[in-house]
Amino acid sequence: VVWSPRRLAELAGTSRRTVRHYHELGLLPEPARRANGYQRYGVEHLVRLVRIRRLTRLGLTLPQIAALGDTERLPAEVARDLDAEITRTIAQLHEARAELAEMVEHAAPLDLPAHVARRVDGLPGAERALVVVLSRLLGRGPLDAYLDLLPPYRAHPAVLAFDTLSTEADDPTRTAVARGITEHLHHLATVRPAQLELVDTGLRRDGPQRRAVHEAIGDLYNPAQLDVLTRTLHLNNRPSPAFRR
């Protein structure tokens, strides 16, 4: 009588391999064998196996289950830890689902949160890449402030000139672009002082975040553009840090 490995696994709602795995870890005793070497499992094995499966469903690892041994009740600390872990995982999954829904609803791209992506549509590649970097470096508040500043900043023709500036641009051209941007930034500083301030504190002065932004800018723009940014810095007494070099 009693059960073959396959039947035992079936009755417990699992696989033969899982049963073998539990043998290997010492979680489940090896059953007696018939003369031909076939394993014969009894009720005690099924009871044990059902218990292990219940515990794995609760989120215990197999080593944790081994540590429990024949314990009758779940230690309070283990239960608390499991509950905290489950709660955390559920929260993460809810976030993931919310993001997924947002992405589907707005047909959002894959590299940015949907609410950010909506606000950078049509941006040139380098600017967009910079936003991805900033989305890692800035908190929600400063990032929003930066995104608020972006449209008025980019409305100025000097910015378009900057975007398309060739590496061989001559000195007068560079000067003109730098002056245009500087004046525009001055204007923005009077119109949107709060946002500039937020971005500035978001990238704490000379902190690692600011350094990373500088490094990113160094990678994204050509030498002529970087030269213009340096000139802008010197011309501008209240530069926006994200455009500093």
Added chain:
Amino acid sequence: VVWSPRRLAELAGTSRRTVRHYHELGLLPEPARRANGYQRYGVEHLVRLVRIRRLTRLGLTLPQIAALGDTERLPAEVARDLDAEITRTIAQLHEARAELAEMVEHAAPLDLPAHVARRVDGLPGAERALVVVLSRLLGRGPLDAYLDLLPPYRAHPAVLAFDTLSTEADDPTRTAVARGITEHLHHLATVRPAQLELVDTGLRRDGPQRRAVHEAIGDLYNPAQLDVLTRTLHLNNRPSPAFRR
């Protein structure tokens, strides 16, 4: 300029090993190297890495991400599958947390759901093991019916005699126990016909579940007890299937 492996990983909120792993899978292009062989990552790598990390958080596997390649938007089918998967996982976690809470509240044992365990407290080992087996074989309704029947069934002195029946019990003793149980079952059949019926249909006539129960009983009781069960079967014209052999 730009970034070392450690710095890249930091900026993306992950580990150097993860970055290496993505190289190995071809998810992330290998960066240029400096003269000494050191890897130098640029903004393009960070952007790519951030994208990969976002997608893993949404639940995509790395092969799935590889299959997406440079796709701009999430295919609708992928999004649907992910959402279904997340929803299912959340449901399972809620169940697990509910069970955990129930176990803590009632200081329940580990081998049975708390609501079942409460109702089998004090049962002898073999009976308890049988309940574990039945909890796998019966649906909620039939299992509840069985648990309903258990206290009145066990209230009879013949059942206690059965529990403690020695292997060497003589024929008159066996007959007496079998008769006692039979009469008691007759009584139960008139008092609780509905429950007996439920358990009976729960273990569909001659289905694999019923066979498993018979096999479990064969393993749990000694020869004398099994003999008594057989006699009970012959005496009883309306036996409860769980006690059949």
Added chain:
DNA sequence: TTGCTCCTCACGTCACGTGAGGTGGC
């Protein structure tokens, strides 16, 4: 010279899945 970072193997972890190659019972 010391300490820190970088490099490349390569084995380990977690909980199993999946054959590979062979035997036993009807």
Added chain:
DNA sequence: TTGCTCCTCACGTCACGTGAGGTGGC
């Protein structure tokens, strides 16, 4: 004899973690 089940290795999967042993730059 055929088909089905059982057996024991043992490598594969997933997404990395964790040293091991050695080199480079200040």
